[in-house]
Amino acid sequence: MIDVIVIGFGNVGFHLCKGFTSTPSVNLVQILSQHFTEDNFQGVEIIHDFENLAKADVYIISVNDDNIENVANKIPFKNRLVVHTSGNTQMESLPNTNRKGVFYPLQTFSKQREVLWKGIPICIEAQTADDLRLLKELAIAVSGKCFEIDSLQRKTLHLAAVFASNFVNHLYVIADEICTEKNIPFEILKPLIVETANKINSLSPLDAQTGPAKRFDSQTIQDHLTNFSDPQQKLLYEILTKSIQDHEKKL
């Protein structure tokens, strides 16, 4: 049984807690939240002050990147395992008072949406072999999928994830705007969106590329360019089209 305390109750913290409470080999001892006013979550005690922190095998800090160091400094213990969940923060930025580590689940989390932990890659890092073993055990218990990734690789992975998820979602936003402006239900695009993502499970993204830019179909591209009322949409269209074509020319 691994005793865990989660510090921070945002999107990631919330879903981590849900994951831990439904994993038999994990004991979620406490949740520390400075903003959440309830006193328990699914039977787990919620505390609001660092003085009330109990003993645990691992303290998981899940707060905004800018706050990690500040929060870690408030932990009133020494030599315990303290990890953060950030994609873009070095393990070394944690203070030296405790043993350091990282427990980064590579997924997009929204409070309104249920998360299936099974299969979510969890990227771990630690200073000692024992701590790495413990984090690996925890990751495997929660999701079954664990990768040892150092801080530099994690930074790269986080950048790639921004393209593959945040920027991708923004393109959905723009597709939605284009449809809505002409009273076309965005609904019609959903099977296409889901298939475009699922395709990369059987084809490399480069092999999966289709569309007028890839075909250098200049008539269709010119047609599209006359259709924009929003200059920012048009600029995105031009730059993404050029980038696809530059990639095709290199093949």
Added chain:
Amino acid sequence: MIDVIVIGFGNVGFHLCKGFTSTPSVNLVQILSQHFTEDNFQGVEIIHDFENLAKADVYIISVNDDNIENVANKIPFKNRLVVHTSGNTQMESLPNTNRKGVFYPLQTFSKQREVLWKGIPICIEAQTADDLRLLKELAIAVSGKCFEIDSLQRKTLHLAAVFASNFVNHLYVIADEICTEKNIPFEILKPLIVETANKINSLSPLDAQTGPAKRFDSQTIQDHLTNFSDPQQKLLYEILTKSIQDHEKKL
């Protein structure tokens, strides 16, 4: 039983033929392909010349946009129903010799990847109520999902699909490049990519947005910007970040 002939055997034509041959109420009479050298596909005769075209209820032209008119002009009949499958070509661009229509399946097709026709939206258009009824019957038989969409709406839908599919896939290409350059398996990103797409089935894209741009996390954004070796990747990062932030400011 609806008698269909497919003209053109590219990605869309190929998958249409597969869909038709597995639909009991559709009879695929012939496939006309000028490039494909085989003489049959799943028991259906493949012909190579327009003179050999048989009689059918509907002729579906599935060739590159630039070739549709040229191919339609070679059909040696009058007053039959001839449709194309293009998102960006007006129905009216078909010649007047035959009755015109559109049968546009809104999905991304690659020959190497199996297509599940069930649930794929098929956008139809025709000149007469009878032809519209026939195309609707055909669409419902193949996928169960049919929308009447006129040429102007279809153009808009096609543009939105370019953002939601072609451009999205290109961002997967870039994420793959970023990972591969630093020897990180692209595999790790796949659960994130699939969840990002599935999320829009329960949240609007705007509600689903996450990440440093949305949070105006300038430290992380600055960090990311120092990481690029490719100026085109950097430019895309900057423009997509700005576009997300401009959207957030409007909320």
